[in-house]
Amino acid sequence: MKNKKEIISIALAFILVIASIVTMIIKKELDIKLLILTVIMLIINAGEILIAKHGDSSAEAEREKECNNIINSKVNEKVLNILLIIVTAAIIVGMIAFKITENLYIVAMLVPLLVLFTLYLLLYSLVYWYCLRKYKE
Numbered sequence: 001m002k003n004k005k006e007i008i009s010i011a012l013a014f015i016l017v018i019a020s021i022v023t024m025i026i027k028k029e030l031d032i033k034l035l036i037l038t039v040i041m042l043i044i045n046a047g048e049i050l051i052a053k054h055g056d057s058s059a060e061a062e063r064e065k066e067c068n069n070i071i072n073s074k075v076n077e078k079v080l081n082i083l084l085i086i087v088t089a090a091i092i093v094g095m096i097a098f099k100i101t102e103n104l105y106i107v108a109m110l111v112p113l114l115v116l117f118t119l120y121l122l123l124y125s126l127v128y129w130y131c132l133r134k135y136k137e
Contacts, residue, residue, distance in 0.1 A: 016041040084120060087113055 094110040097103075 013041045084117075087117055087120075091117060 091110060091113050094106055094113070098106040098110070
């Protein structure tokens with residue numbers, strides 16, 4: 001039952017984010033609709049967090065919580081790997097497109113991707129180093 005609520009909450013948050021992005025693209029400015037949708041999304045996610053904190057403390061609930069943590073960990077790992085592949089592919093395609101067209105606007109579009117890729121590598125190495133030290137001791 002709780003998993004269905006979480007899935008519905010995530011789906012609603014996704015729909016609201018998409019609606020916010022579409023509104024921003026169509027209007028080309030920040031408007032009240034975008035702010036309202038963002039606030040609703042935050043309220044939904046805050047409600048999900050509150051519901052999760054008031055759960056059972058029984059042994060079965062603890063096993064379910066552990067199972068959910070493992071699933072969340074695996075999902076986060078796979079999503080991060082997929083996003084890394086997409087960003088890397090976009091950078092490579094952008095570099096090839098720049099080499100072919102020599103259009104400087106392509107370089108401007110690549111800069112955020114390069115910054116994200118650099119931040120990923122930096123954060124990954126820092127977190128890996130931290131976890132390695134923490135769990136080896």
